[in-house]
Amino acid sequence: MPAIVLIGAQWGDEGKGKATDLLGSRVDYVVKFNGGNNAGHTVVVGDEKYALHLLPSGILTPGVTPVIANGVVVDIEVLFEELDALVSRGLDVSRLLISANAHVITQYHRTIDKVTERFLGKRQIGTTGRGIGPAYADKINRVGIRIQDLFDANILRQKVEGALDQKNHLLVKVYNRRAIAVDEVVDELLGYADRLRPMVADTGLVLNQALDAGKTVLFEGGQATMLDVDHGTYPFVTSSNATSGGAATGSGVAPNRFDRVIGIVKAYTTRVGAGPFPTELFDEAGEFLRTAGFEFGTTTGRPRRTGWYDAPVARYAARINGITDFVLTKLDVLTGLDAIPVCVGYDIDGVRFDEVPVNQSDFHHAVPIYQEFPGWSEDITGVTEFEKLPKNARDYVLALERISGSRISAIGVGPGRDAIVVRHDLLG
Numbered sequence: 001m002p003a004i005v006l007i008g009a010q011w012g013d014e015g016k017g018k019a020t021d022l023l024g025s026r027v028d029y030v031v032k033f034n035g036g037n038n039a040g041h042t043v044v045v046g047d048e049k050y051a052l053h054l055l056p057s058g059i060l061t062p063g064v065t066p067v068i069a070n071g072v073v074v075d076i077e078v079l080f081e082e083l084d085a086l087v088s089r090g091l092d093v094s095r096l097l098i099s100a101n102a103h104v105i106t107q108y109h110r111t112i113d114k115v116t117e118r119f120l121g122k123r124q125i126g127t128t129g130r131g132i133g134p135a136y137a138d139k140i141n142r143v144g145i146r147i148q149d150l151f152d153a154n155i156l157r158q159k160v161e162g163a164l165d166q167k168n169h170l171l172v173k174v175y176n177r178r179a180i181a182v183d184e185v186v187d188e189l190l191g192y193a194d195r196l197r198p199m200v201a202d203t204g205l206v207l208n209q210a211l212d213a214g215k216t217v218l219f220e221g222g223q224a225t226m227l228d229v230d231h232g233t234y235p236f237v238t239s240s241n242a243t244s245g246g247a248a249t250g251s252g253v254a255p256n257r258f259d260r261v262i263g264i265v266k267a268y269t270t271r272v273g274a275g276p277f278p279t280e281l282f283d284e285a286g287e288f289l290r291t292a293g294f295e296f297g298t299t300t301g302r303p304r305r306t307g308w309y310d311a312p313v314a315r316y317a318a319r320i321n322g323i324t325d326f327v328l329t330k331l332d333v334l335t336g337l338d339a340i341p342v343c344v345g346y347d348i349d350g351v352r353f354d355e356v357p358v359n360q361s362d363f364h365h366a367v368p369i370y371q372e373f374p375g376w377s378e379d380i381t382g383v384t385e386f387e388k389l390p391k392n393a394r395d396y397v398l399a400l401e402r403i404s405g406s407r408i409s410a411i412g413v414g415p416g417r418d419a420i421v422v423r424h425d426l427l428g
Contacts, residue, residue, distance in 0.1 A: 002216055002217075002259035002260055002427055003211055003216075003217045003219065003253060003257045003258045003259055004023075004027075004216070004217070004218050004219065004258070004259060004260045004261075004262060004426070004427070005219045005221070005244045005247045005258055005260070005261045005262070005321075006019055006020060006218060006219065006220050006221065006261075006262045006264065007221040007224065007225060007242065007243060007244055007247075007261065007262070007263055007264070007317075007321055007323075008221060008223060008224025008225060008227075008242065008263075008264050009224065009225050009263035009264055009265045009313075009314055009317035009318070009321070009323065009326065010224055010225070010226055010265055010266060010269050010270070010271075010310070010313060010314075010317070011224055011226045011227055011269070011270065011271035011272070011277070012223045012224040012226075012227055012270075012271075012272065013224075013266075013270055013272065013295070013297070013304060014224060014264040014265055014266050014329055015264055015266065015327075015329035015330065015412055016057070016220060016221070016264050018327075018329060018412055018417075018420070019262060019264050019327045019329075019410070019426075020056075020057045020058055020218060020220055022327075022410060022420055022422075022426070023218060023426060023427065024061055025061065025062075025063060025064075026216060026427060027058065027061070027064055027216050027217070027218045028063075028064065028065065028210060028215040028216050028217065029058070029064065029065045029066075029067055029207060029210055029215060029216070029217040029218065030056040030057065030058025030059070030061075030064055030065075030066050030067065030217075030218045030220055031056065031066075031067040031069050031203075031207065031217060031218065031219045031220060031247075031251055032054075032055070032056040032066075032067065032068050032069060032072055032220055032222060033069045033071045033072065033219050033220070033221065033246060033247050033250030033251045034071045034072060034221055034222050034223070034238075034240040034241055034242055034246045034250045035072060035073070035132065035221075035222030035223055035238060035240050035242065036054060036072060036073040036074065036075060036105060036130065036131075036132040036135065036222075037053040037054040037075050037078045037082075037105075037130055037132075038053075038130050038132045038222075038223075038238070048089070050086070052082065053078065053082060054068070054072075054074065054075065054078055054079055054082055055068075055079075055082050055083070055086075055093075055096070056068070056220050057220065058218065058220070059086065059091070059093060059095075059096065060086075060091065062092070064095070065095045065096075065097060066095060066096050066097070067096075067097045067098075067099075067203050067206070067207065067251075068096070068097070068098045068099060068102060068203075069099050069102065069203050069204075069207075069250055069251040069252070070099040070101035070102050070203065070204065070250060070251065070252060071102075071240060071241075071246060071249060071250020071251065072099070072102050072103075072222075072250070073102065073103045073104070073105050073131075073132055073135040073136060073139070073240075074098065074102050074103070074104055074105060074147065075104075075105040075110075075130065075131065076104060076105075076189070076192045076196065077192075078130075079098075080192070080195065083096070096199050097199060097200075097201045097203055097206060098147060098196070098199045098200050098201070098203070099147065099200075099201070099202075099203040099204070099252075100146065100147050100148040100200050100201065100202060100203075101146055101147070101148065101204075102146065102147050103135055103136075103138070103139045103144045103145065103146055103147075104135070104144075104145045104146065104147060104149070104150070104189065105130070105131040105132065105135045106131070106135075106145065106160075106163075106185055106188075106189070107180065107184075107185060107188065108134075108163065108164060108167055108171075108180050108185065109131030109132075109134040109135045109138070110129065110130060110131035110134075111131075111171065111177065111180065112131070112134045112167060112170070112171070113129050113130065113131045113132070113133060113134050114129045115171070115175045115177060116134075116175075117129060132238070132239055133239040135239075136239035136240060137239070138163060143159070143162055143163050143166075144159075145159050145160065145163070145189070147196070147200055148200070150189050150190065150192060150193045150196060151193055151197065151200075153186070153190060156186055156189060156190065157182065157186050160182050160185050160186050160189075161182050164179075164180055164182055164185070167180070168180060203251070203252065204251060204252020204253065205252075207251060207252065207253050208252070208253060208257075211253070211257055216427070217253070219247040219251060219253075219258075221242050221243070221244075221246065221247065222238075222240075222242060223238045223240075223242040224242055224264075225242060225243055225263075225313075225316070225317040225320065225321060226271075226313060226317075227242055228240075228241055228242045228243045228246070229241060229242075230243075231243055231320050233275045233276050233360065233363065234360065236273060236274050236275025236276070237275075243320055243321050244258070244261045244321040244322060244323075260324045260325065260426070260427070261321050261322050261323050261324050261325075262323070262324070262325045262326075262327060262409075262426055263314075263317055263318065263321060263323035263325070263326050263327070263406065264326070264327050264329060265309075265314055265317075265326055265327070265328055265329070265404070266293075266309075266328075266329050266330050267309060267328055267329065267330050267331045267333065267334055267396075267400075268289050268293070268306065268307065268308055268309050268330070268333065268334065269306070269307045269308065269309055269310050269313070270289075270293075270295050270304040270305060270306050270307070271304065271305045271307075272297050272302055272304050272305070273302075276360070276363045276364040276366070277305055277307060278307075278310060278343065278346060278363070278366040278367070278368045279307030279308045279309070279310050279343045279368045280305050280306070280307040281306055281307050281308070286305075286306045286307065287306075288337075289306040289307075289333060290303060290304065290306045292333045292336075293306070293330055293333040308340070308341045308342060308343055308368070308370070309340075309342045309343065309400060310343040310368070311342060311343060311344050311400070311403040311404055312343065312344075312345060312346065312353070312354065312355050312356050313356060314326070314400075314403075314404035314405060315355065315356075315403070315404060315405040316355065316356040317405075318404065318405030318406045319405060323405065323406045324406060324407075325406060325407060325408075325409040325410075325424065325426055326401075326404060326406050326407065326408045326409065327408075327409065327410045327411075327412070327426075328397060328400065328408050328410070328411045328412065329411075329412035330412055331380065331393065331396075331397070331411050331412060331413055332379075332380050332381050332412070332413045332414050332419075334375060334376075334396075335375075335376060335377065335378070335379065335380060336375070336377055337375035338374075338375050339372045339373065339374060339375055340372065340373045340374075340375050340396060341370040341371070341372050341373075342370065342371050342372075342373060342399070342400070342403075343368035343369065343370055344369055344370070344371045344403060345368075345369040346363075346366035346367060346368060346369060347366070347367040347368075347369055348362045348365060348366050348367070349365070352369065353366065373392070373395065373396050373399055374392045374395075375392060376390040376391075376392040376393050378390045378393075380393060380413045380414075381413055381414035381416075381419055382413075382414075382419075383413050383421060384418075384421060385421065386411070386421050386423050389411075389413075389421065397411060407423075407424060408423065409422070409423050409424035409425075409426055410422050410423065410424075410426065411423070
């Protein structure tokens with residue numbers, strides 16, 4: 001049975017939760033392998049809408065075991081708030097497993113994130129201020145706190161003291177903030193230990209044993225390819241590897257165990273935060289996409305930047321992730337447009353680029369080269385078969401498939417759970 005990696009192929013918010021939900025009962029485990037509560041999934045089930053931030057979207061599917069793996073940074077307060085919210089709506093969250101090796105976001109990570117971003121002024125990155133970057137920085141600097149440390153009060157205190165010895169100097173002397181007391185942090189974290197303990201496991205072992213037993217495991221990436229710390233539009237990126245390679249390091253499952261890589265792309269493009277975005281629209285068309293697509297951040301509520309579909313970005317994502325299948329979402333949002341431009345290359349100082357340029361400055365100054373496709377006016381939200389889509393909608397999808405680097409296996413045609421057209425089996 002397969003191990004499947006599901007990643008965003010643009011700048012995030014592509015609808016990964018919907019794709020996860022599509023696989024539904026055919027999946028035994030859903031694994032979050034990177035990021036923290038800075039990424040949101042909105043999943044619509046019947047008349048209910050669920051906004052998930054830290055939890056894997058598989059937690060909404062009965063019988064699925066959701067896993068927060070070692071590559072994630074966990075804000076435990078947010079974790080419990082999110083779990084309690086689901087329980088209050090009648091959902092069973094008892095299957096959740098959390099890696100003992102996942103790192104913890106503390107109050108000092110959140111404080112440093114916010115004051116650092118303000119300190120940058122015009123050079124701000126657009127962080128959500130939730131402490132994600134500082135927690136990953138501590139992980140790489142080997143002064144981080146892991147979930148397992150909460151079960152040893154002496155070790156926890158030593159680690160917090162070591163971290164705050166440096167950070168308090170920074171807060172007080174550079175940012176003119178108050179020092180954070182060691183006891184304040186330790187007491188808060190120890191207060192979570194008893195409730196957290198039953199959820200904690202050697203998740204790498206659990207997942208490998210599940211694959212050995214013939215179970216299907218889905219690895220769900222937070223953020224997206226163009227926000228990957230190595231392969232995205234650095235420095236306007238997240239602090240983890242949101243590409244398919246991150247699924248291996250972020251979970252403890254070897255790369256040769258992955259069978260498929262599913263990339264999620266919108267029928268247009270959006271981005272939250274600062275950084276280059278060649279197809280960004282500042283006119284009525286951009287506002288149309290934002291309004292029709294309800295493009296506001298699940299986690300932040302910020303209006304998303306909107307633009308037309310960018311084929312070089314899709315090809316780039318297909319190449320570095322090894323994408324076997326695309327899921328194209330929000331095709332319905334384009335309904336009513338007379339013509340739909342698609343970026344097929346870039347003009348950079350008079351030179352044509354057909355692929356994403358490696359030089360960040362070039363990408364920042366890239367002017368999109370568009371090819372227009374005729375639009376459609378028919379309502380497609382109830383369509384369940386590809387052949388029953390309007391001809392212009394079919395032609396648009398087929399054109400994107402030709403220029404995006406992999407086949408388009410499923411198409412989202414509305415916000416509902418079942419509003420999707422399947423062309424190829426994502427597990428086949």
